[in-house]
Amino acid sequence: MxxxxxxxxxxxxxxxxxxxxxxxxxxxxxxxxxxxxxxxxxxxxxxxxxxxxxxxxxxxxxNADAGIVRNTTGAVFGGTKTFFQTAVNPAAVSAEVGTLGYGANIAWAMNEKTELQAGWAGGDVADLFGGDFDADDVNYDVDADFSNPYLGVQYRPAANWFTMGAGIIVPDNDIDVTANADGDFFNLDGIQYNAAQTGNLEGSLEHRNKLAPYGTIGFRPNIGNNWGVFGEIGAAYMGKTDATVRAVDPDSVVNYTDRNGNQTATTAGQVAKIAEQELEDKDWLEWFPIVKLGATYRF
Incomplete structure (x- = not known):
């Protein structure tokens, strides 16, 4: 027993x-x-x-509702479902309007202070920054068709409404310009060229950067359980510009008075080349201003 x-x-x-x-x-x-x-x-x-x-x-x-992996080490050894849930359950979606265009973005919360954003902004937004600009003594009307996909991070350093943002834009912006004569003349490099003989001067601008880094500061207060608003200001480095200016009739003879007071002549095509060089020297919006407002829905 x-x-x-x-x-x-x-x-x-x-x-x-x-x-x-x-x-x-x-x-x-x-x-x-x-x-x-x-x-x-x-x-x-x-x-x-x-x-x-x-x-x-x-x-x-x-916590699937929060969209946050709170214990990364545990998630790695516990399985991959936590990362999958984070990917398919974004923390927020937003609509925006600003100097980059009209658009939207999706955000994923990495932790309580940091969100990863992917978005797009574009469209005809020339009127948002005036619709024209001056290059030396020539005024140009602008017609723009923007496309700006971006990937960035929004960080709340004090875990409140104040935010700091940074990221990369992939710009694909079409910017068309038309020169406006000053009365009867185009004033280029200190010389007046007969506008009637020159005809229309039209062209385009393209920023050289294929990837444009940006930085912003802003505010993102909540106005309810799910809804919030935001505003941001900052800049993106688009790089120097390549300009192209064309005359309607490049072989047309254009009379002008040189710096010595002598009457001489050139062609409309040569006048267009002078305008093109002034546009490139202008480096229009090399540092592109970012101003945007929007609304956010949080899940």
Missing amino acids: KFIKLSAISAAILASTAALAAEPVIVVDEADAVVYEAEPVAVAYEAEPVAVAYQAEPAYAY
Whole structure:
């Protein structure tokens, strides 16, 4: 009889030791991924062996509603569902209007202070910054068709409404310009060229940067449980500009008075080349201003 009791006690001790050495249990349901680690609660010894009970406590948990991986180490070893849930469940969507155009973006929360953004802004926005500009003594009307996809980060350093943003724009902006004569003349490089003989001068501008870094500061207050507004100011470095200016009839003879007061002549094509060089020297919007307003819906 003593042999039977000793055997029962030994079996219970071995069972307890094996349970304590077991790997954590991962439980996955439709919303959450949770790791449970086994901890012993109580062991009873009688003449016959009895069951050993264990209570499970979560080691880490992913909150699908928050869109945040709060324990990255646990997520890596616990499985990939947390990252998948973050990717397909964005933290917010926003609509915006500003100097880059009309657009929208999607944001994913990386933690309580940081959001990753992907968006696009574009359209005909020339009127938003005046619709014209001056290059030396010539005024140009602007017709723009913008396309500005971007990827950036919004950071809340004090975990409040104040934000700092940075990222990369991939600009594909068509900027067409038309020169306006000053009365009867085009004033180029200090010389007046007969506007009627020159005809229309039309051209285009293109910024050289294919990737444009940007930085902003702004505010993003909430106005309800889900809704918020935002405003941002900053700049993007678009780089220097390449200009092209064309005359309607490049071979047309144009009379002008040179710096020595002599009457001479050139062609409309040569006048267009002078205007083109002045446009490139202007470097119009090399540092492109960013001003935007918008509304955000948070999930």
